[in-house]
Amino acid sequence: MIDKQSPVPIYHQLEEKIKKRIETGELMPGDALPSEREYAEQFEISRMTVRQAITNLVNERFLHRVKGKGTFVMEKKMEQPLHGLTSFTEDMKARGLQPSSSLIHFEIIPASSDLADKLGINEHGPVYEIKRIRLAEGIPMALERTYISANLVQGLTEDIVKDSLYAYVENVLNLKIESGIQVIEASTSNAEERKYLEIAEADPILLMERTSSLEDGTRFEVVKSSYRADRYKFMIDLKR
Incomplete structure (x- = not known):
């Protein structure tokens, strides 16, 4: 009382x-x-x-x-530490959650000048364009757009990207993903994001762009992700 x-x-x-x-x-x-x-x-x-x-x-x-x-x-937010380079699948499994992906687009496209510059390849070179909805326990968390040079990562299929792309690259192709640069900003959502993330027009999102490299410095991927701001947050461990 x-x-x-x-x-x-x-x-x-x-x-x-x-x-x-x-x-x-x-x-x-x-x-x-x-x-x-x-x-x-x-x-x-x-x-x-x-x-x-x-x-x-x-x-x-x-x-x-x-x-x-x-x-x-409120739905409890997923917390992603920013002090390591992990895949969405690895991140969710570490939390004891069941990750899954819904593949909505997979094709090879010619690289734009901006994308070619970020990947360190020739303009119009072949690039995988992969769009996936990333889910945890069946709940949509992010709309992810991944771009990878088709000359660097060969043999990629829809079945592979439906599972864990990082596992295939590191365990099958024996390529070591070493580092990445990540930029995060707040934004309003567009029609595609609202559709796949099941959010309203006024709902905010977190935009993340990551460029990852292999251990020899070769650019591996560019990932552009749109996270639901009501279900995801990022955490940074700072030391003086």
Whole structure:
């Protein structure tokens, strides 16, 4: 119950009760919260106090509001460390999650001047263009567009890229992926991203572009990924 004699503000007490329900799993990601009226009646407090508590939890990203539908528990974000070069498949498996990919496009295209420069190949040289939806436990996390020189990585097929591309490159072709440069920025989504990531027009995304190289310095790939900002975050471990 709410202790109305406590020096702790009533709205804060309600916030802590809702947080505890989320932390213990009583309220799961995607669950709808009771209405403001229901909370007000249950704890015999004003709806204004309830509204303040819920607004604070929305601002802290424990909850989110959907216009015309109500307030829901936020989906837990996947956290990706930025101190190592790993594939999406490796990253999800390390978290005990089941990764999967849905291949939506696979073909060899002539490299544009920009892409040729990033891959260190001749303009119009053959490049694999691979588009995949990356999922964790069946939930879409990212739309990924990968570009690799077809002269460097030969024999690539749709079946291979449906699984783990890195595993094929390193374990079958014996090419060692050594390093990468990654740039991340926030953006609004386009129609393709909204379609495959199942997000609304106003929902933000995180854009990531990575250029990876082999141990001998050969440019290996350019990856352009669009991550759902409500389900993914990046973490950097800094040391002085």
